[in-house]
Amino acid sequence: MGQTTVLQFASELGLPAELLLEQLKSAGVNKATSSDQLTEGDKTLLLDYLRKEHGAQAPKNKITLTRKQNTEIKKTDSTGKARTIQVEVRKKRVLVRGDESAAQAEAPVVEPEIIAPVEEVVQPIEEVIDHLPEPVIEEAPVVEVAEKPEKLTKKSLLTPEQIEQREKEAKRHAALMAMQMEDVRKKQELTQKRADEEAKRAAEAAAAATKLSEGTLHKPAPKPDEKADDKSAKKGGKGRDNKDWNENENRKRGLKTRGDVLQSQGWRGQKSKSKSHKDTEHAFNAPTEPMVHEVLVPETISVADLAHKMSIKAGEVIKVLMKMGMMVTINQVLDQDTAIIVVEEMGHVAKAAAANDPETFLEEAAHTEAILEARPPVVTVMGHVDHGKTSLLDYIRRSRVASGEAGGITQHIGAYHVETDRGMVTFLDTPGHEAFTAMRARGAKATDIVILVVAADDGVMPQTKEAVHHAKAAGVPLVVAVNKIDKAEANPERVKQELVSEEVVPEDWGGDTMFVEVSAKTGKGIDELLEAVLLQAEVLELKAPKNTPAKGLVIEGRLDKGRGPVSSILVQSGTLQRGDMILAGTAFGRVRAMLDEAGREVKEAGPSIPVEILGLSDVPNAGDEIIVLNDERKAREIALFRQGKFRDVKLAKQQAAKLENMFDQMTEGEVKTLALIIKSDVQGSYEALATSLQKLSTDEVKVNIIHTGVGAITESDV
Numbered sequence: 001m002g003q004t005t006v007l008q009f010a011s012e013l014g015l016p017a018e019l020l021l022e023q024l025k026s027a028g029v030n031k032a033t034s035s036d037q038l039t040e041g042d043k044t045l046l047l048d049y050l051r052k053e054h055g056a057q058a059p060k061n062k063i064t065l066t067r068k069q070n071t072e073i074k075k076t077d078s079t080g081k082a083r084t085i086q087v088e089v090r091k092k093r094v095l096v097r098g099d100e101s102a103a104q105a106e107a108p109v110v111e112p113e114i115i116a117p118v119e120e121v122v123q124p125i126e127e128v129i130d131h132l133p134e135p136v137i138e139e140a141p142v143v144e145v146a147e148k149p150e151k152l153t154k155k156s157l158l159t160p161e162q163i164e165q166r167e168k169e170a171k172r173h174a175a176l177m178a179m180q181m182e183d184v185r186k187k188q189e190l191t192q193k194r195a196d197e198e199a200k201r202a203a204e205a206a207a208a209a210t211k212l213s214e215g216t217l218h219k220p221a222p223k224p225d226e227k228a229d230d231k232s233a234k235k236g237g238k239g240r241d242n243k244d245w246n247e248n249e250n251r252k253r254g255l256k257t258r259g260d261v262l263q264s265q266g267w268r269g270q271k272s273k274s275k276s277h278k279d280t281e282h283a284f285n286a287p288t289e290p291m292v293h294e295v296l297v298p299e300t301i302s303v304a305d306l307a308h309k310m311s312i313k314a315g316e317v318i319k320v321l322m323k324m325g326m327m328v329t330i331n332q333v334l335d336q337d338t339a340i341i342v343v344e345e346m347g348h349v350a351k352a353a354a355a356n357d358p359e360t361f362l363e364e365a366a367h368t369e370a371i372l373e374a375r376p377p378v379v380t381v382m383g384h385v386d387h388g389k390t391s392l393l394d395y396i397r398r399s400r401v402a403s404g405e406a407g408g409i410t411q412h413i414g415a416y417h418v419e420t421d422r423g424m425v426t427f428l429d430t431p432g433h434e435a436f437t438a439m440r441a442r443g444a445k446a447t448d449i450v451i452l453v454v455a456a457d458d459g460v461m462p463q464t465k466e467a468v469h470h471a472k473a474a475g476v477p478l479v480v481a482v483n484k485i486d487k488a489e490a491n492p493e494r495v496k497q498e499l500v501s502e503e504v505v506p507e508d509w510g511g512d513t514m515f516v517e518v519s520a521k522t523g524k525g526i527d528e529l530l531e532a533v534l535l536q537a538e539v540l541e542l543k544a545p546k547n548t549p550a551k552g553l554v555i556e557g558r559l560d561k562g563r564g565p566v567s568s569i570l571v572q573s574g575t576l577q578r579g580d581m582i583l584a585g586t587a588f589g590r591v592r593a594m595l596d597e598a599g600r601e602v603k604e605a606g607p608s609i610p611v612e613i614l615g616l617s618d619v620p621n622a623g624d625e626i627i628v629l630n631d632e633r634k635a636r637e638i639a640l641f642r643q644g645k646f647r648d649v650k651l652a653k654q655q656a657a658k659l660e661n662m663f664d665q666m667t668e669g670e671v672k673t674l675a676l677i678i679k680s681d682v683q684g685s686y687e688a689l690a691t692s693l694q695k696l697s698t699d700e701v702k703v704n705i706i707h708t709g710v711g712a713i714t715e716s717d718v
Contacts (some may be wrong), residue, residue: 004037006020006021006031006034006035006036006038009038017034027049029042029046063094063095065092065095068088069090070087070088071087071089072084072087073085078198292349293309293348294348295309295348295349296309297336297339298336300334300335300645301334301336301339303318303328303331312346317346324342370547373546373607374542376423376424376542376607377425378608379425379426379447379450379451380428380447381393381427381450382451382470383464384458384464386455387455387461387484388483388520392451392518392526395523396418396427415427415597416610417597417608422534426570426609428555448537449479450470450471450479451479451480451533452467452468452478454482454483455484456482457484457487457489459491460499477540479529480504480506480515480516481516481525482516482517483518484519485525486521486524499513516528516532544573544608545573546607548575549580549628549630550573550574550575550576550582551573551625551626551627551628552573552626553624554621555569556622558681558682558710558711559619559681563614565614565619565620566613567584567612567613569584569611569612570609571606574607576591576604576611577591577603578591581628581630581631582613582616582635583628583629583638584620584625585625586620586646587617589615590615594614595611595612619711622682676703677708678705678707681711686710690708693705
């Protein structure tokens, strides 16, 4: 008997050496490596283990026979239609034989199994019993089995535990069969009950139809000799000639219907009789009290949609509007206030709502918690024209800006951030001319602190008072800079007295407003002014989240010939990065480039940092809020929704203005009209021009501004 190694034996068997080592270990043969020697005894142990593991040791003493039988059952469902159900019955029998020395077979053990139908349909108990497998005794093997050898065979083949287990399985199978029979019986009872109810309802419907068909609807009056005439007509064709001509004419003139309505006379006479008619009586009852609807009224709604919401005809809404003095059409767009009045006039409950508003997505996205960090203050410089606002900023920034403006008058909001020894400060320079009221209001809205510049030789002027009102309306603290203190005619005490009348009381006089005397020409008091601003900012404890999507405000927007729409924005919270998808009012787009106030390109901008961005689809309006969105599709959807809403609101306001000025329009022929189109480089300039030009209107000449916009004049404008 030669010995081989584990590796050689594994190669003979075609197995990996590791798998063979595991099998040897399971068989009780401990071999550590593939180079260990294997004896014939080790191989025998492995072979016995594998036979025992895979069942090849015991001879096959069982024979299983399976027979399948398919049948069909025709069953009527609740609607009266006949359905064919496929039923499959499987018969399974297991033949167990004893030792070959006994040469006798054991009686078969039959386990019939009923497979559920292909369709789940309730069957009567009788049908289930009919399809149960027949007794297996008839199909037993031909070999006769004696009782005594059978018992010996069972004892020799089955252990007491196996016999007990088989008895338990037989009991469980019997219990399962009983449960199935009980379920079948319950389902049969339920089906029978439903069938009885259906039959009862059908009988009631048939009785009602019969009662209704006894009326005179589409049915000619019966004649006593009609049956006799029909019989004579069937027996011979002569009876037809004897019919009265007038009778045939009357029958032709009778009411014809397309369908067979309750056995009435159809297009082809009374040949076809109706089979079974259901009750066609309508169950609608008119409401006895007026219905009151709760109507959700959006910002704009057409007359047809408003009528649909109130479940009335559009003509009724038009009548109400005509009583109110408005001539409208069915497609006329109404504003929210008018629609609410109409709804309440018609007795319904009006509720202002913005249904299907995609801007709710912005509110949901806004509720994010983030760590707040200190941010630089945003300071707006306001005051009367030529009081030295830009020159004061000039000295702080060490640059020359005023010389670049037209006539030395500021026409833009300039945004700059300045690094000082005490920290960073962001300055917004606003125009002081009287025409730029809206621009100054936007500047006050975006700021934390207002520096009110007053010339010491000029005192408080109208735009100075307006700046005080803007600051108070925005709830922003004031720091007064008394400028031009280097002049000989300077009188700072006069400035204080005039500001007290505007409820701006200096600290020296027991108030809460800091006054600093400065000179933009010599630089006197500039450090004290910055210190006062930073002290006020420290009191305010200005904080904003940094590591979140950016939010900000459009300071100014313009259309550049080479670069397209350019927007100056102020980031108020979060960090704006190049490549972000932003939404600004009705404009949206991806940030293609970001520039600071000096024209240098930057990659990101944190809170309180002003930047110029490129990449928006259109020039945004100054004062619009900017928000960064992750979803470009959502940004486009919100922008288009805002454009449509803006257009609808504009049309509704124009229509309301036309109706209000109806009598004024009657005398339009007597008044000359000057039509104007205003285009400017930025929005603030055309706002100021439009306001100033409209003030020039007189009783004889009226200034009508047709269109305003940003950019150069194009062919479409003309």
